[in-house]
Amino acid sequence: MKEVFLNHTMNFIASNQKDLNQEDKEKLAYGLEGLYMSITKLVIIFLIAFLLGFIKEFIITLIFFNIIRFPGFGFHASKSVVCLIASTLLVLGLPYLFTNIEVSLTIKIILCIVSVITFIICAPADTWKRPLTNKRKRIIRKVVASSLAVIYSILIIVFNGYEISNLLMAALLIETILISPIMYLIFKEPYRNYKKV
Numbered sequence: 001m002k003e004v005f006l007n008h009t010m011n012f013i014a015s016n017q018k019d020l021n022q023e024d025k026e027k028l029a030y031g032l033e034g035l036y037m038s039i040t041k042l043v044i045i046f047l048i049a050f051l052l053g054f055i056k057e058f059i060i061t062l063i064f065f066n067i068i069r070f071p072g073f074g075f076h077a078s079k080s081v082v083c084l085i086a087s088t089l090l091v092l093g094l095p096y097l098f099t100n101i102e103v104s105l106t107i108k109i110i111l112c113i114v115s116v117i118t119f120i121i122c123a124p125a126d127t128w129k130r131p132l133t134n135k136r137k138r139i140i141r142k143v144v145a146s147s148l149a150v151i152y153s154i155l156i157i158v159f160n161g162y163e164i165s166n167l168l169m170a171a172l173l174i175e176t177i178l179i180s181p182i183m184y185l186i187f188k189e190p191y192r193n194y195k196k197v
Contacts, residue, residue, distance in 0.1 A: 064171035072145035074178030095170035112153035125179035131193035
């Protein structure tokens with residue numbers, strides 16, 4: 001199915017864009033493959049969320065997660081099957097867990113403190129494919145990501161007892177896990193890649 005999508009799309013673009021060189025075609029194929037994997041992964045996770053009756057909560061968590069993920073970056077699996085499993089467990093599993101078990105305010109405060117400290121130390125966490133070599137941009141992303149972690153933490157505490165608090169907590173924890181060196185160690189991926197360029 002992936003090959004059919006890639007071949008049809010590449011042929012369509014090549015027929016309408018005559019001046020593509022080999023390098024452009026390779027970049028385009030790489031981007032299209034990433035798009036295909038992202039869409040299929042989301043469809044599978046949406047389907048699971050739908051079957052669990054958890055679609056609204058999943059979408060809210062996904063929005064909160066993507067807001068903080070943008071400046072924080074974080075771990076990306078090198079294999080699509082690993083990405084699918086990790087994404088399902090984190091982006092669906094954590095919010096599902098947080099909405100179905102009662103977490104005390106004390107535990108939430110501890111988790112928020114750990115998260116904010118992790119953001120201050122680890123964010124932004126780059127990948128070997130996208131090393132963050134620009135020091136100024138790294139500092140800006142660290143400030144923005146850490147500020148968002150603080151804002152999320154305040155909202156989690158203020159809205160404790162409401163579902164939004166649990167979904168924010170899940171989103172914050174997902175990104176905390178993804179920027180920590182532990183994920184990189186588990187999957188044997190290089191960490192702090194900007195130092196190696």
